[in-house]
Amino acid sequence: MATKSVLVLKVGGALLQCEMGMARLMTAAAEMIAAGQQVLLVHGGGCLVDEQLTANGKETIKLDGLRVTPADQIPIVVGALAGTSNKILQAAAAKAGIVSVGMSLGDGNVVSAKIKDERLGLVGEVEPNDATYLNFILNQGWMPICSSIAISSQGEMLNVNADQAATALAKLVNGTLVLLSDVSGVLDGKGQLINSLNKSEIEYLVAQGVIEKGMKVKVEAALEVAQWMGKPVQVASWRDAEQLKTLVKGGSVGTQIQP
Ligand SMILES: Nc1ncnc2c1ncn2[C@@H]1O[C@H](COP(=O)(O)OP(=O)(O)O)[C@@H](O)[C@H]1O
Numbered sequence: 001m002a003t004k005s006v007l008v009l010k011v012g013g014a015l016l017q018c019e020m021g022m023a024r025l026m027t028a029a030a031e032m033i034a035a036g037q038q039v040l041l042v043h044g045g046g047c048l049v050d051e052q053l054t055a056n057g058k059e060t061i062k063l064d065g066l067r068v069t070p071a072d073q074i075p076i077v078v079g080a081l082a083g084t085s086n087k088i089l090q091a092a093a094a095k096a097g098i099v100s101v102g103m104s105l106g107d108g109n110v111v112s113a114k115i116k117d118e119r120l121g122l123v124g125e126v127e128p129n130d131a132t133y134l135n136f137i138l139n140q141g142w143m144p145i146c147s148s149i150a151i152s153s154q155g156e157m158l159n160v161n162a163d164q165a166a167t168a169l170a171k172l173v174n175g176t177l178v179l180l181s182d183v184s185g186v187l188d189g190k191g192q193l194i195n196s197l198n199k200s201e202i203e204y205l206v207a208q209g210v211i212e213k214g215m216k217v218k219v220e221a222a223l224e225v226a227q228w229m230g231k232p233v234q235v236a237s238w239r240d241a242e243q244l245k246t247l248v249k250g251g252s253v254g255t256q257i258q259p
């Protein structure tokens with residue numbers, strides 16, 4: 001049995017287009033798993049969705065960092081996230097010797113899902129529900145790799161922002177959440193890394209337009225979990241080999257979002 005809390009690592013879609021980044025991340029995950037650390041990987045894939053929508057002649061609209069997802073786009077979104085993105089990561093995990101289980105938010109009753117806001121179409125909002133399935137996988141020493149496609153009780157396939165998916169799963173397993181993006185953390189107006197941020201500082205930087213789009217969604221998701229758990233959530237980069245090494249040792253990296 002693991003003594004430390006489950007490490008919930010969320011990776012953004014840009015990782016999937018970087019072989020080296022994936023290999024480094026999976027090597028780090030394999031080291032942690034070998035040391036008895038349970039790791040749950042949650043992934044996005046926004047850039048793959050963009051590519052697939054364009055290839056199919058569809059247009060993308062985002063509202064406040066979230067993709068408006070009309071019914072005719074959902075098969076493409078589901079294919080890109082629960083299909084291609086998920087399997088690319090499973091393949092990279094296998095190469096690093098990790099036994100993984102590819103899954104989505106729709107599996108094993110892990111979350112409950114409903115439509116977030118009618119204006120966004122088939123975009124989901126999720127709440128933690130039942131950890132049995134995830135704990136079963138983690139207790140085998142396997143790594144769940146979870147996409148952000150959910151299914152509502154009405155049987156709708158829903159597109160969930162992957163940072164918000166990671167938030168629900170981190171709460172579900174009472175885990176330690178680390179959000180890994182393609183930037184070293186939250187940057188200030190001059191492009192410098194901010195080491196620590198609390199609620200009022202976040203509100204100020206959002207109002208100033210310094211934190212926007214995907215980073216706004218990410219920081220708000222991180223703050224929610226930090227407050228819920230009473231401990232900081234880290235926003236860091238999968239690109240940075242040094243940050244990954246520190247993470248393996250249990251250290252702090254990137255921007256600490258304070259409760
Ligand atoms: N203050 C900020 N600091 C860092 N990145 C920011 C900031 N404001 C906006 N961003 C943008 O947010 C992006 C990260 O969000 P997102 O694209 O959703 O990442 P991911 O796909 O990794 O979840 C950055 O690449 C950057 O373009």
Ligand SMILES: CC(=O)N[C@@H](CCC(=O)OP(=O)(O)O)C(=O)O
Nearest residue numbers: 012013044045046066067161162
């Ligand atoms: C509703 C919504 O916006 N869903 C996201 C899900 C993928 C995602 O979040 O990917 P990244 O982590 O790479 O940004 C989308 O369709 O892009």
